Amino acid sequence: MRLALLLGLIGVIAVGLVLRGGSSVDGTRAAADAKRRAALVPRVRLTSDTRAELTRELRISQIEKNGQLGVYVQPVEGGPAYAYGPLQSGRTWSVIKVPLVVAYLKWRADANGVRDGSRVLTTLDRNEIEQTIRDSDNRAARQLYDHMAMRFGLSGADRRIEEVFDSAGETGITIPKTGLHAFGTTTWRLSDAVDLFRALNDRELASRADTRYVLRLMSRISDRDSWGLKLAYGPHAPVAFKGGWGPNGAQWDLEQVGIVGHGDSGYVIAIMFHTNGNSPIRDAFLAGRSMFNAVASIIAEQIPATSSNGPS
Secondary structure, three states: OHHHHHHHHHHHHHHHHHHHOOHHHHHHHHHHHHHHHHHHHHHHOOOHHHHHHHHHHHHHOOHHHHEEEEEEEEEOOOOOOEEEOOOOEEEOHHHHHHHHHHHHHHHHHHHHOOOOHHHHOOHHHHHHHHHHHHOOOHHHHHHHHHHHHHHHHHHHHHHHHHHHHHHOOOOOOOOOOOOOOOHHHOEEEHHHHHHHHHHHHOOOOOOHHHHHHHHHHHOOOOHHHOOOHHHHHOOOOOEEEEEEEEEEOOEEEEEEEEEEOOHHHOEEEEEEEEEOOOOOOOOHHHHHHHHHHHHHHHHHHHOOOOOOOOOO
16 A cells, blocks of 8 residues: 555656656647547547448438439548549539638628628628528629629639639639629539538638638528438538539539538548439429438448547
């Protein structure tokens, strides 16, 4: 007993000396930090078991009988991604409203000589931005675009959106020059979408205040559009996302990209689905949304959201 107490006392003294020491403190702290980071890795990485289970569940679900599917998942902190399905590229549809809003905020900041565009918005600006993100309102998005086009021209407005992609490292994405400059028909890869949302989350695209403003709107998407990822993770889970959809002949393309969880435990998830008319649900869009919900539910079961900064 005395020996145990003596050893314990020696241990306490040793710890105290290390904490007071000079270079040895730096070494100890660095080692502790490294150990902490190593301990986090298995929690935030897509392990081989998670990958295998996701693939198995998606295959046995029979979802792909009803359309083409593409999934791309990556931890917010980076590292190897998980990809599933042949549909790894397509149109952005309304997901491009996120870089559109970021471009608009950067313009307002530059025009006013301030850091945060969100702090100098008019009431009309705020209403248009909220409707663009929360309600996916095409009219409101077009108004934001037209405001920039009046100042910079159509090509200039396109370029400001493209600069947001450039800031995320996606230099090959260009807005189609169709006369109407239909920015929603821009094509990208799911990996591009994930890169963009990771960069947004890391405040690489906008100031801290503007990033917080955009993510807050993305976490409060209207009930009408809160299917897919938001439905799968539930109303109280930390999910900031944007969805888009559009006709493809007689069928529909559907897409969502979302940041799920927080901090080191966060993931960015991108899903595309293209209906093929084989579903017993006759309405192609409703059929696609049903399949989309099923895909999101499988992902949510394997990759749960966390509500705090740090590992779950």
